[in-house]
Amino acid sequence: MNLTRPLACLTLLFGAAFAPAADAPALRGYSPDSARSEHDWEVMFRAIPSTQNLHDYLQRLSARPHHVGSPYDKENAEWILSKFKEWGLDAHIETFDVLFPTPKTRVVEMVAPQHFAAKLEEPTVAVDPTSSQHDEQLPTYNAYSIDGDVTAPLVYVNYGVPADYEQLDRLGVSVKGAIVIARYGGSWRGIKPKVAAEHGAVGCLIYSDPHEDGYYAGEVFPQGPYRPKDGVQRGSVMDMPSYPGDPLTPGVGADANAKRLAIKDAQTLTKIPVLPISYGDAQPLLAAMTGPVAPEAWRGALPITYRVGPGPARVHLKLEFNWDTKKIYDVIARIPGSPYTDEWIVRGNHHDAWVNGADDPLSGTVALMEEARGFAALQKQGWKPKRTLIYCVWDGEEEGLLGSTEWAEEHDQELRRHAAMYINSDSNSRGFLGMAGSHSLEKFINGVARDIEDPEKKMPVWKRNQLARISRSPASERDEVRRRPDLRIGALGSGSDYTAFIDHLGIASLNLGYGGEDGGGIYHSIYDDFYWYTHFSDGDFIYGRALAQTAGTAMMRFADADLLPYDFTNFAETIRRYVDEVQKLWKTESDEIRERNKEIEEGAFTAAADPRKPTVPPPAETQPPFLNFAPLENGLAALTHGAERYDRAFRKVAMDQPGRLQPVNEKLIQVERGLTLPDGLPGRPWFENQIYAPGMYTGYGVKTLPGVREAIEQKQWKEADEQIARVGKVLEKEAALIEQAAAGLE
Numbered sequence: 001m002n003l004t005r006p007l008a009c010l011t012l013l014f015g016a017a018f019a020p021a022a023d024a025p026a027l028r029g030y031s032p033d034s035a036r037s038e039h040d041w042e043v044m045f046r047a048i049p050s051t052q053n054l055h056d057y058l059q060r061l062s063a064r065p066h067h068v069g070s071p072y073d074k075e076n077a078e079w080i081l082s083k084f085k086e087w088g089l090d091a092h093i094e095t096f097d098v099l100f101p102t103p104k105t106r107v108v109e110m111v112a113p114q115h116f117a118a119k120l121e122e123p124t125v126a127v128d129p130t131s132s133q134h135d136e137q138l139p140t141y142n143a144y145s146i147d148g149d150v151t152a153p154l155v156y157v158n159y160g161v162p163a164d165y166e167q168l169d170r171l172g173v174s175v176k177g178a179i180v181i182a183r184y185g186g187s188w189r190g191i192k193p194k195v196a197a198e199h200g201a202v203g204c205l206i207y208s209d210p211h212e213d214g215y216y217a218g219e220v221f222p223q224g225p226y227r228p229k230d231g232v233q234r235g236s237v238m239d240m241p242s243y244p245g246d247p248l249t250p251g252v253g254a255d256a257n258a259k260r261l262a263i264k265d266a267q268t269l270t271k272i273p274v275l276p277i278s279y280g281d282a283q284p285l286l287a288a289m290t291g292p293v294a295p296e297a298w299r300g301a302l303p304i305t306y307r308v309g310p311g312p313a314r315v316h317l318k319l320e321f322n323w324d325t326k327k328i329y330d331v332i333a334r335i336p337g338s339p340y341t342d343e344w345i346v347r348g349n350h351h352d353a354w355v356n357g358a359d360d361p362l363s364g365t366v367a368l369m370e371e372a373r374g375f376a377a378l379q380k381q382g383w384k385p386k387r388t389l390i391y392c393v394w395d396g397e398e399e400g401l402l403g404s405t406e407w408a409e410e411h412d413q414e415l416r417r418h419a420a421m422y423i424n425s426d427s428n429s430r431g432f433l434g435m436a437g438s439h440s441l442e443k444f445i446n447g448v449a450r451d452i453e454d455p456e457k458k459m460p461v462w463k464r465n466q467l468a469r470i471s472r473s474p475a476s477e478r479d480e481v482r483r484r485p486d487l488r489i490g491a492l493g494s495g496s497d498y499t500a501f502i503d504h505l506g507i508a509s510l511n512l513g514y515g516g517e518d519g520g521g522i523y524h525s526i527y528d529d530f531y532w533y534t535h536f537s538d539g540d541f542i543y544g545r546a547l548a549q550t551a552g553t554a555m556m557r558f559a560d561a562d563l564l565p566y567d568f569t570n571f572a573e574t575i576r577r578y579v580d581e582v583q584k585l586w587k588t589e590s591d592e593i594r595e596r597n598k599e600i601e602e603g604a605f606t607a608a609a610d611p612r613k614p615t616v617p618p619p620a621e622t623q624p625p626f627l628n629f630a631p632l633e634n635g636l637a638a639l640t641h642g643a644e645r646y647d648r649a650f651r652k653v654a655m656d657q658p659g660r661l662q663p664v665n666e667k668l669i670q671v672e673r674g675l676t677l678p679d680g681l682p683g684r685p686w687f688e689n690q691i692y693a694p695g696m697y698t699g700y701g702v703k704t705l706p707g708v709r710e711a712i713e714q715k716q717w718k719e720a721d722e723q724i725a726r727v728g729k730v731l732e733k734e735a736a737l738i739e740q741a742a743a744g745l746e
């Protein structure tokens with residue numbers, strides 16, 4: 001038990017921010033005494049993060065390019081370590097050796113109908129001091145593209161997602177043997193070369209259309225925050241939906257002894273060469289194309305007629321990489337808890353960037369550092385968390401979640417045993433608190449958001465979030481937002497360092513960050529730097545402070561609880577929605593196929609087609625069989641029963657009896673693990689979680705109940721039936737774990 005109260009003199013020190021403890025509201029999972037103590041410590045904690053420190057750390061960390069393998073990446077890790085130590089934290093660096101390709105040769109040239117050589121350079125901007133550090137900047141490229149040297153006609157494929165290729169089929173255009181040019185957006189970038197290769201393309205260019213984040217969206221840099229003509233979005237194209245992390249060491253930490261695959265056997269490299277380009281470089285290529293005019297939804301904001309091709313533009317794409325192994329540096333700090341030292345609450349944000357990375361990731365990194373400093377200061381005042389806090393500053397996130405994945409794989413068994421929660425952040429700007437993650441934490445994080453003040457509106461960030469949602473929701477949802485005690489949180493797909501924790505290990509996870517008010521087009525370019533961030537984002541760092549307060553409060557509130565504040569009623573209710581969604585998905589697909597087959601029979605496609613613009617009618621498809629959703633409904637019924645029973649027991653039990661609650665806490669930590677199966681999802685065993693996963697064809701975008709949902713989307717009816725049975729069993733297993741926890745409270 002930890003009922004130490006802060007010393008009275010500190011009340012004077014923290015002045016008005018120190019609210020009287022007698023008014024402290026009840027906290028989920030706390031006895032009245034523990035809630036009072038916790039409230040006082042939290043108020044003290046939230047007074048600590050300083051906007052000046054956030055500013056200074058950001059300036060220091062973003063002063064030079066700091067990608068994996070660069071001198072400044074290592075210097076930053078060592079500097080963060082030195083700060084942690086200076087504050088009195090027990091910290092160290094853990095290293096891993098990972099495959100990290102960097103470009104040796106990059107050529108994009110049009111060889112017909114006229115010659116044009118792409119620049120592939122981002123120029124210095126005079127007012128922006130770090131934009132001139134060309135010697136240390138990584139060239140513009142997509143990491144984990146294979147080497148290649150191809151010359152072929154160009155085909156424009158819009159976002160390059162599967163639906164775009166169905167449209168191309170209707171237009172009678174094939175990408176077989178072609179180089180595709182796709183625009184950024186509509187999916188995670190790694191999906192574009194993957195789908196292109198599946199359709200027989202031999203190369204892939206990805207460009208930033210001004211429609212998405214250039215002049216169509218707003219004024220361009222340096223007059224405004226959006227992408228200038230020569231700005232390029234770097235980024236990884238590793239096949240992360242198969243497995244993230246070092247391509248050579250799937251499932252194990254990439255330490256010195258790890259067994260490594262040969263590069264030729266790595267599954268997550270692309271199948272074809274791929275390179276990102278600016279709209280300055282893309283415009284001449286797109287302007288030289290003929291063929292059908294692109295469908296309306298495919299047109300971007302360049303001053304040209306968008307055409308699909310193929311050709312007559314022919315492009316030569318040549319790429320060669322240095323296939324080096326680089327060291328990555330994770331900084332890990334540990335704040336030991338007592339008495340429950342072996343229960344871990346883990347927090348992370350990455351420190352590496354593509355270039356200077358002031359926004360991505362450092363605006364989040366600096367908030368994490370202020371939290372760590374805050375806890376070091378509280379410890380000196382006598383605070384000791386009940387559980388152990390582990391603060392992680394990851395390296396190698398940008399290339400493929402390398403630092404977090406290798407660390408999670410290295411500590412696989414300990415984490416599965418000890419970790420109660422993981423909280424991630426990755427970048428921060430102004431606006432509303434974004435909350436996404438495991439629905440067993442939905443109630444908990446709503447509670448935290450109620451206690452954080454919006455620095456501009458001076459109201460709880462929860463309230464501001466709710467009011468904004470009411471004003472933006474469709475009429476049918478407004479009432480629910482008004483009435484439901486908790487704001488719904490989104491589910492997590494992939495795209496940041498929570499992936500190994502939630503998807504591989506089954507640890508309840510959250511991703512937090514403020515945003516929604518600042519747009520921008522400097523993502524993964526040399527212009528994501530201190531100048532841009534302080535001119536166009538949270539330049540006074542008040543939302544950086546809010547992030548430190550939010551994530552820090554969540555960390556300490558989870559760590560200090562008498563009974564871990566998971567809740568399963570919101571979780572079960574959310575699963576109800578997912579089960580409804582997959583049934584509706586089957587119905588919609590079935591109806592669409594029936595209707596399309598009928599129209600083919602009637603000759604509707606041929607009759608409607610303009611004879612001067614030949615199109616190909618879609619092929620007839622077999623009508624899907626009925627699926628048996630009963631196992632999913634049975635699993636859900638068991639889950640709902642367990643959740644309600646646990647909730648009743650939770651409300652009744654007295655929280656001041658550690659001898660009784662502690663065995664329940666130990667059970668609760670394992671409950672989220674119940675959502676995993678050791679052999680994972682179909683075709684991707686690394687993804688063990690059966691409820692949350694990134695989509696095979698969306699990349700970052702989440703697919704909930706992924707085994708079932710993706711089988712239906714891909715019309716694999718037999719597999720869909722098998723997956724329904726499998727996930728139904730997982731829900732029953734989860735229900736049994738929750739029932740056991742409830743029994744411990746009754």
Ligand SMILES: [Zn+2]
Pocket residue numbers: 350360361397426427
């Ligand atoms: Zn990031």
